[in-house]
Amino acid sequence: MRLALLTAAALLVGIGNGAGATVHGSRIAFGLEHGDLSSIYTVRPNGTGLRRITSPPTRQELGGDSGPAWSPDGHRIVFERDLTYWGTDRFRLTAVPSRGGLAHDLTPGPFDSMPTFSPNGRRIAFVRSAGEAVALYTIDRRGRNAAQLLSNGLDVTPAWSPDGQTIAFSRLADQSLPIDQATLYLADANGSNVRQLGAVPVRGVSPSWSPDGRRIAFVSFADHNGAICPGEGCAPNGELYVVGADGTGLTRLTASKADDEHPTWSPDGSRITFASGFPLRSQGHLPWLVSVPAGGGRPKRIGRFSGVLDPAWSPAGVR
Numbered sequence: 393m394r395l396a397l398l399t400a401a402a403l404l405v406g407i408g409n410g411a412g413a414t415v416h417g418s419r420i421a422f423g424l425e426h427g428d429l430s431s432i433y434t435v436r437p438n439g440t441g442l443r444r445i446t447s448p449p450t451r452q453e454l455g456g457d458s459g460p461a462w463s464p465d466g467h468r469i470v471f472e473r474d475l476t477y478w479g480t481d482r483f484r485l486t487a488v489p490s491r492g493g494l495a496h497d498l499t500p501g502p503f504d505s506m507p508t509f510s511p512n513g514r515r516i517a518f519v520r521s522a523g524e525a526v527a528l529y530t531i532d533r534r535g536r537n538a539a540q541l542l543s544n545g546l547d548v549t550p551a552w553s554p555d556g557q558t559i560a561f562s563r564l565a566d567q568s569l570p571i572d573q574a575t576l577y578l579a580d581a582n583g584s585n586v587r588q589l590g591a592v593p594v595r596g597v598s599p600s601w602s603p604d605g606r607r608i609a610f611v612s613f614a615d616h617n618g619a620i621c622p623g624e625g626c627a628p629n630g631e632l633y634v635v636g637a638d639g640t641g642l643t644r645l646t647a648s649k650a651d652d653e654h655p656t657w658s659p660d661g662s663r664i665t666f667a668s669g670f671p672l673r674s675q676g677h678l679p680w681l682v683s684v685p686a687g688g689g690r691p692k693r694i695g696r697f698s699g700v701l702d703p704a705w706s707p708a709g710v711r
């Protein structure tokens with residue numbers, strides 16, 4: 393998740409080793425950093441079968457590909473491609489076959505990111521940053537007919553519900569507020585009926601719906617369990633929580649000193665995968681791919697690679 397960079401543009405200890413639980417017939421996509429450049433990879437839930445999907449066309453070894461989202465049929469992955477130009481980031485949405493191949497741009501940018509597919513695969517919601525405005529937009533699956541969905545705040549990290557009727561997202565009411573004041577909201581898929589998630593504000597970002605639509609996993613900064621950098625003004629590390637789709641039953645899933653980000657559910661709803669680690673090796677390990685039981689339990693590392701960004705679990709039946 394490039395949330396801190398996007399906002400600027402607009403303005404494990406305790407983790408066990410070993411492979412995560414096997415969920416047959418699915419894969420997990422994620423960005424993987426090598427130095428300052430990231431590419432999209434996929435892997436089986438048990439950590440085997442690592443497959444590189446994209447090779448960013450850049451000579452500067454900066455930026456790259458992250459934020460993957462699977463099409464509902466599992467045949468395509470849409471992601472954010474950042475091809476920096478002399479140090480200036482440029483995000484656009486790009487699509488690639490899920491087994492790799494020729495990638496093609498869907499949007500022109502310069503700051504389009506955080507895609508999420510509608511369940512029927514016909515629309516993609518995403519975040520567009522232009523000047524001081526950061527808003528949710530939609531396009532069709534070929535990148536056409538861009539339409540602004542919401543524009544009443546700093547709106548980021550959209551997630552389409554499994555029934556296609558609702559989009560969950562995070563809103564920061566004012567650009568001067570710190571990221572730990574971001575609040576989860578819901579809107580109808582056409583942008584109407586915007587409402588806060590639950591009677592009591594739920595603070596957090598990166599909502600992710602369970603496959604049955606009854607629960608939402610998200611990242612909370614409320615615990616202030618460490619920070620992503622040593623200086624003042626740095627965002628606190630994230631922890632994973634789950635809450636009911638009606639805002640009740642708030643449950644904490646992680647409690648590590650690492651920064652836990654970008655939860656994604658297994659197709660059967662039994663596990664949640666996320667990235668967990670530190671920005672600098674001097675602080676600890678670089679982000680790992682980690683899995684935890686959806687009802688809580690001991691996290692387990694998936695694979696032996698580091699530098700993971702924005703994991704996304706595929707639909708069932710993807711091999």
